[in-house]
Amino acid sequence: MHTLVVDFGFGDAGKGATVSHLCATADRPVPAVIRFNGGAQAAHNVVTPAGLHHTFAQFGAGTLHGTPTHLSRFMSVDPLALTAEADHLSALGVPAPYALLSTDRRAPLTTPYHAAANRLREQSRGSARHGSCGMGVGETTAYALAHPDDAPTAGDCSSRPRLLRRLRLLRDRLTDELGPLPAPPIEAFADVCTAFAQAVTLTDEDALRALVRRGPLVFEGAQGVLLDEWHGFHPYTTWSTTTFANAETLLAEAGDTAGARRLGVVRTYTTRHGPGPLVTEDPGLRPLLPEPHNGHGRWQGAFRIGHFDAVAHAYAAEVCGGVDALAVTHLDAPGRCRRLRICRAYGIDGRLVERLPAGPPGDLARQAELTAELLGARPALWETPGPDPRCWSDTISGLLGAPVLLESRGPSRQTVRPAVPRPVG
Amino acid sequence: MGSGSWSTNVYDAAARYRAASGTDAFAYSDHVTRSAPRSSWRAHQTLDPYGLTVRESRDSAEHPTSLAISVLFDVTGSMGGVPRVLQTKLPDLFGLLLRKGYTEHPQILFGAVGDATCDRVPLQLGQFESDNRMDDHLGNILLEGGGGGQMTESYELALYAMARHTALDCYEKRGRRGYLFVIGDEMPYGKVKSREVRDVLGESISRDIPLPEILAELQRKFHVFYILPAGASYAGNPEVLALWRKLLGQNVIELDNLDAVCETIALTVGLGEEAIDLAAGLADLEDIGSTVVDSVARALE
Numbered sequence: 001m002h003t004l005v006v007d008f009g010f011g012d013a014g015k016g017a018t019v020s021h022l023c024a025t026a027d028r029p030v031p032a033v034i035r036f037n038g039g040a041q042a043a044h045n046v047v048t049p050a051g052l053h054h055t056f057a058q059f060g061a062g063t064l065h066g067t068p069t070h071l072s073r074f075m076s077v078d079p080l081a082l083t084a085e086a087d088h089l090s091a092l093g094v095p096a097p098y099a100l101l102s103t104d105r106r107a108p109l110t111t112p113y114h115a116a117a118n119r120l121r122e123q124s125r126g127s128a129r130h131g132s133c134g135m136g137v138g139e140t141t142a143y144a145l146a147h148p149d150d151a152p153t154a155g156d157c158s159s160r161p162r163l164l165r166r167l168r169l170l171r172d173r174l175t176d177e178l179g180p181l182p183a184p185p186i187e188a189f190a191d192v193c194t195a196f197a198q199a200v201t202l203t204d205e206d207a208l209r210a211l212v213r214r215g216p217l218v219f220e221g222a223q224g225v226l227l228d229e230w231h232g233f234h235p236y237t238t239w240s241t242t243t244f245a246n247a248e249t250l251l252a253e254a255g256d257t258a259g260a261r262r263l264g265v266v267r268t269y270t271t272r273h274g275p276g277p278l279v280t281e282d283p284g285l286r287p288l289l290p291e292p293h294n295g296h297g298r299w300q301g302a303f304r305i306g307h308f309d310a311v312a313h314a315y316a317a318e319v320c321g322g323v324d325a326l327a328v329t330h331l332d333a334p335g336r337c338r339r340l341r342i343c344r345a346y347g348i349d350g351r352l353v354e355r356l357p358a359g360p361p362g363d364l365a366r367q368a369e370l371t372a373e374l375l376g377a378r379p380a381l382w383e384t385p386g387p388d389p390r391c392w393s394d395t396i397s398g399l400l401g402a403p404v405l406l407e408s409r410g411p412s413r414q415t416v417r418p419a420v421p422r423p424v425g
Numbered sequence: 426m427g428s429g430s431w432s433t434n435v436y437d438a439a440a441r442y443r444a445a446s447g448t449d450a451f452a453y454s455d456h457v458t459r460s461a462p463r464s465s466w467r468a469h470q471t472l473d474p475y476g477l478t479v480r481e482s483r484d485s486a487e488h489p490t491s492l493a494i495s496v497l498f499d500v501t502g503s504m505g506g507v508p509r510v511l512q513t514k515l516p517d518l519f520g521l522l523l524r525k526g527y528t529e530h531p532q533i534l535f536g537a538v539g540d541a542t543c544d545r546v547p548l549q550l551g552q553f554e555s556d557n558r559m560d561d562h563l564g565n566i567l568l569e570g571g572g573g574g575q576m577t578e579s580y581e582l583a584l585y586a587m588a589r590h591t592a593l594d595c596y597e598k599r600g601r602r603g604y605l606f607v608i609g610d611e612m613p614y615g616k617v618k619s620r621e622v623r624d625v626l627g628e629s630i631s632r633d634i635p636l637p638e639i640l641a642e643l644q645r646k647f648h649v650f651y652i653l654p655a656g657a658s659y660a661g662n663p664e665v666l667a668l669w670r671k672l673l674g675q676n677v678i679e680l681d682n683l684d685a686v687c688e689t690i691a692l693t694v695g696l697g698e699e700a701i702d703l704a705a706g707l708a709d710l711e712d713i714g715s716t717v718v719d720s721v722a723r724a725l726e
Contacts, residue, residue, distance in 0.1 A: 083441040084433040090445060098445060112435060159684045160510050161656065162716075184435040192435055194513065195442035204714055 002217045002260040004247045005327075007224035008316040008400075009309075010272040013265040014329030016044030016061040017408055019220045023062030025418075031214040032070045032102075033060025036246040038222030038238070039076030039110050039137035040085075052092050058082050060220050063089060063100060067218075070203075070211060071103040074246040075222075076140045077154045078110040079196035080189075102201040104208075105155025111167065112189055114139040116181035117174045138239035143170065157197035163190055208254040216258070219247040225264075225316035230361035233371040236276025243320045263405060264316070264323040267330040268392055269340055270309040273302075277374035280306030280343045288337040307379065308342040310399040315356040317400050325405035328396055328419075331389035332409035338387060342395060347380035348373050354381070393419060453565040463545060469565035472536070472549040475627045479592045480534060482553035482603065488530035493553055493593040493603030494522075494694060495534040495647070497583050501544070501572025503610055503658035508537070508568045510656070510683050511608065516560045518687045525709045527695035530555065535563045538609060541579040541621040544571040548582055548625050550590075572611075576659065580613035581636050582621055588643035590626075596646050604694055605647040608686070610657030612668045640672060648697055649673055652689065654680040680724045685717035689724050696725070 003022055007013040023030045035042075035058070044056040048064055058078065060069035071077055086097040094100070114136030122134060144151040152166040167186045175181055183189075211217060221242060226232055228242040244262050251260060269289065272278040285305045317323045334340050345354040359366045383399075385391040389409060397404045407419045433441070453469050467473065482493035496515060500508045515535065522531045532553040541547035546569050551562030572578055587605055595601045617634040643649060651669045659665050661679065669677045680689055692706040701709065703725055710718045 079442075080433050080435060080438050083438045083445075086445055087433075087441060096445075098442070158513065160506070160513065161683055188435050191439040192442070195439040198513075199442045199445065 001258055002212075002219065002251065002256070003263055004219040004221070004244050004260050005263050005265060006221040006242065006244055006320065008226070008264040008266045008313045008320075008323075009224045009270055010226045010276075010278070011222075011224040012043075012271050012273070013224065013267045014327065014408060015220060015222075015265050016046040016056050017329060018263070018265050018327045018406060019044070019061035019218055020046045020064065021406060021408075022218050023065045023067040026216065028215060030062060030067050030216065030218050031211050032068045032217055033062045034070050034072055034208070034211070034217055034219045034247070034250065035060060035075040036072050036219055036221065036250055037074050037240045037242055039135070039140065040078035040081040041135045041137045042222035044220070044222075054088060054092055057085050059085055059089060059097065059101065060218075062218065063094060063097065064092065066100070068100045068102065070207065071101070071107050071154070072208065072246070072250055073104040073106040073205075074241070074250070075107050076110045076137050077103055077107045078135065078137075079157065079192050080112065081135070082196065083192075098199040102203050102207060103154045105153060105202050105204060107154040108140050108144045109152040109154055109156065109193070110136050110140040111152065111170065112136075112183040113167070113171045113174055113181055114143065116183040117178055120178045120181070141239040143174075147173075155202055157193035158202060160190060160194060163193055205253070208250055212251065212254040212256045212258070219250075219260070221247070225320055226312055228319065230364075230367070231319035231358065232367070233277050233374060234364045234367035236274075236371065237367075262320070262322070262324045263327055264320070264325070264400070264402065265327045265329065266308075266313050266396060266400070268308055268328065268333045268396075269330065270306045270312065272304045272306075277371055277377075278304050278306050278309075279312065279346055279374055279377045280309045280379050282306055285337065285340070288339075289333055307340060308396070310342055310344050310383075310396070311346055311354065311356060314400055315358065317402070319358045323400070323402045326397060326400060326402050327406035327408070328393050328404050329408040331392060331407050334385065334389060334392050335387045342383040342385065342399070343379040343381070344383050344399070345381035346374075346377040348377045352380055353377070454568045457567055458569075466545040466567065466569065468546045468549045468567055471562060472551055472565055474548045474550050474586055474590075474625060477550070477586065477590045477626055477628075479590050480550060480552055482532045482534070482591070482593045482595065484594045484598065488532070488555055490595070490599070491530045491532045491553075491555070492528045492595050492601070492694075492698075493534070493591070493647075494531050494690075495536065495553075495587060495603065495605045496690065497536040497538050497550075497587075497605070497607050499539075499578055499580075499607075499609030499611065499657075500537040500566065500568045500570065501539055501578055501611070502570045503572055503574075505656055505658065507608075507654055507656045507683060508566075511686060512563055512566065512568075514684065514686050515563055518690055519555075519559065521687050521691040522694060524713065525691075525695070525701075527691060527700045528698050531694075533559045535559060535566065536583065537566045537568075538578055538580055538583045538607070539569050540572045540577075541582055541618075541625055543573055544569050547579050547621075548586060550583075550586060576611050576662075576665065577614050578609060578611045579621065580607060580609060580611075581615075581617045581639060582625060583607070584613070584636075584643050584649075585617045585622065585634065585639050586626060587647065588639055591646065593646060602645075603647045604697060605643070605649045606652055606690055606693075607650070608652045608654060610653055610659040610662070610665065612665055637672070648676070650676045650678060650693060652678045652680055652686070654683050654686065656683050678724050680720065682717055682720035685720040685724065688715055688717055688721045692721060692725060
């Protein structure tokens with residue numbers, strides 16, 4: 001059965017370690033990890049038992065086990081960022097990283113022009129910044145939606161005249177809108193794209209169908225459900241569908257009949273990069289729970305930490321349409337940080353709120369109202385499972401209504417082990 | 426999440442790709458043209474026609490009914506960036522021919538044409554191959570970027586080499602002609618000059634051969650086509666087109682989109698082999714998701 005891995009928080013819950021573990025322990029080799037949303041701004045940290053660390057952005061988190069990655073049509077591809085990531089993988093001993101990568105030709109191409117436009121826009125927002133990564137992934141999506149017929153795609157990289165035409169159009173349109181873009185010349189970037197097209201395998205729509213036939217796949221989501229473009233807390237969201245929806249669309253297109261297991265990943269405390277609601281935020285936790293791989297992002301802002309937010313994570317499970325199993329990460333944290341707690345309900349304007357109702361996708365006015373409420377919400381009802389990781393796992397399983405399939409602990413997250421499936425409740 | 430950990434400089438990213446993947450489409454050309462003075466430029470040894478005996482397209486147990494297909498393109502300066510695009514596009518040709526079954530056992534030879542009056546490397550010819558060695562030949566073609574400026578290049582010398590120095594089982598065993606596509610934007614010289622044959626091929630012939638004579642000889646073995654692509658200096662030039670039409674009649678193809686070169690060649694072969702009619706060929710292209718169907722339709726209609 002395929003496994004769809006999605007983060008039920010604001011990202012950083014531990015999808016990388018989860019995917020890596022699934023690839024390493026599968027009964028037979030996983031034919032591919034499928035990326036189905038976001039782009040090069042993803043940062044899925046994996047630390048191997050040998051202590052090697054890599055931040056997976058476009059390569060799937062199974063790469064260190066030799067699992068190939070397929071970038072689906074829902075993933076924005078950034079050929080520039082890819083070279084740096086591939087270099088680092090080579091340095092870790094992956095013999096030919098590009099040989100492990102295939103890309104759907106239809107995947108939108110992220111360019112330095114998108115990134116420059118993204119930064120100009122974010123700067124112009126001043127203190128009302130959205131928490132963008134400054135890499136142009138949202139800009140890529142916006143442009144592809146506005147110009148579906150001539151937005152550059154991964155497939156264009158194998159056709160220089162078409163690529164040049166589309167890049168010029170892109171740059172000129174963004175320049176008309178925003179003024180001069182601090183970005184390199186078109187020709188220089190086109191050279192990179194040509195090299196990219198020769199290094200990685202570009203596929204047509206049949207590729208996923210073939211992969212699905214070869215065996216159970218692991219679908220690696222990026223970011224988190226609480227950042228979802230339709231269900232997240234608008235406007236502090238990402239321009240990407242972060243739920244299981246894209247993965248399920250891809251499986252349906254590939255004619256899959258094997259079915260898939262929906263796995264939601266949460267960590268024992270709730271974190272957020274950059275601005276937006278984080279009801280359980282507690283600045284006092286920061287020195288107690290150091291974060292080696294998540295620093296202050298130049299474009300995103302600070303890395304923030306709060307107690308486990310059961311209200312928000314249950315909301316994530318609900319907007320996803322339910323979940324089959326959970327992966328709970330950082331189970332060592334409650335033992336190291338005794339004041340860590342679980343927030344079961346918010347106080348909003350004197351009301352006790354245990355559940356955030358899911359709305360229909362696309363109603364951004366409603367989502368903005370929800371955001372406004374959350375910005376005024378405070379934790380009101382706490383649960384304290386104590387220092388025992390097992391109690392934390394059980395409590396989270398009960399609160400989110402799904403069995404825990406995987407547990408991970410250890411400061412560098414390298415130890416993931418399967419939990420005994422427990423009955424719900 | 427989303428710390429944007431990986432970023433790199435656009436100015437070295439292409440080189441990093443090539444260094445990591447070990448495949449540089451233009452490695453030979455770039456190495457020669459950047460590292461050595463022009464006077465020392467030479468064709469890659471696998472493509473050098475000097476001392477040429479025959480380039481063979483032969484049947485084998487694996488390929489019992491071989492069909493010879495050759496694609497020679499002009500690499501002089503007037504072609505602009507076209508040769509580089511061809512070098513990246515043409516590797517798709519083989520798959521395209523096989524995919525829709527236009528011919529079962531294609532064997533493809535790639536070569537390049539320059540100007541024997543002034544170029545160091547006026548002719549390069551690979552071998553007929555039915556596997557990825559043809560890509561190696563394509564990658565080893567030296568893009569000299571020379572030529573005169575008089576709207577003539579030494580196509581006739583290439584036609585001579587293809588007429589006299591190829592051996593095709595499709596023709597010899599089955600009486601079926603192979604296909605030769607010349608992609609360029611200028612005119613041939615009026616005759617094959619014995620001096621140039623000596624200098625370039627290392628062969629002595631007793632007299633110059635008029636162009637129509639060598640072409641007639643060549644056309645016994647090959648269906649010969651001339652493709653004038655967009656992006657070249659003399660794209661659409663009426664004088665060039667008129668001369669080639671006089672020589673080749675209907676077999677002159679104007680192509681408004683270089684991206685369509687493989688599809689155009691594949692359909693031309695499919696039509697020649699009577700595997701398809703044009704409508705069926707265009708439908709095949711639609712079927713495989715080709716984005717250049719309109720250009721191919723305009724080129725072949």
